[in-house]
Amino acid sequence: MNSLLAAIPPREKIQSIEKPETKPPSEAETIAGLQKIVSSSRLGTFLQCRLKFYYRYVAQIKKAKTAALFLGNAVHETLKAWNKTRWKENRLLSLKELHDEFSRAWEEQSKEEPVNWEGEEEAEKLTGWRLLETYMRQYGLYLAIKPEAVEVPIEADLGNHGLPKLVGVLDLVQQRRVVDYKTSGTTPKEEQSAHTHEVQTCTYAVLYREANGQRELGIELHSLVKLKNPKLSIIELPPMSDSQETRLFHLMEAYVEGLERKDFVPSPGFGCMSCEFFDNCRRWS
């Protein structure tokens, strides 16, 4: 009896067997990991504001989702379902099916984390649906093009350039053109969009070329604009040029070097108005 009891490990040992303690990575380990793999959102955040990058990806401070992000995600998920049906089943979803997908996407997100709607959830949901309806009526309802890929994760090993691995997910590829979806509050202008989204579009071009072994024919930004009368804006950009690719690689170099130096200083400017870390930043010194 005694020998049997002796064979039973004490309670704290049982707990440690059942739930092995996983030590969170140190800050240095997190930074080392970020230096090895980069996505367009990481790179874009770093270039926009290094302190924001630090809060989001190194310190990993979680902030509640904004209503605009929630709505954008639900619209994006619905378009993903629409494209997957075109791709896999070779048919178009009806408006009724699309609405069901949108309701499902909205509910799924609601389970994740609370959003402070300030009593506006139904109005925001209606806005999201009106954007999708506008997109379908102006672009999708009779579309005969079959997608070549939908929501495909791709990675490009850029080690031969001395750069980290580039990773990303392409929303949609059709007719050798990469399509990216956006929701916005204002109608985008072509020249400004080409510039402000250059990191993202060039990242997609590199990933497309890696996966297909050929150049893309162009990149399209499909923006669903939240106006009183919702609007669709499609901006067609040419393939990434050699100089744009060189610029992207220089930016990636700056990213790696900045992380090496732990260069996480703030960049106060107009972007601060929508920054979720505004309060943290005001206390930074």
Ligand code: SF4
């Ligand atoms: S408030 Fe502005 S400066 Fe501060 S972290 Fe955000 S974007 Fe950067």
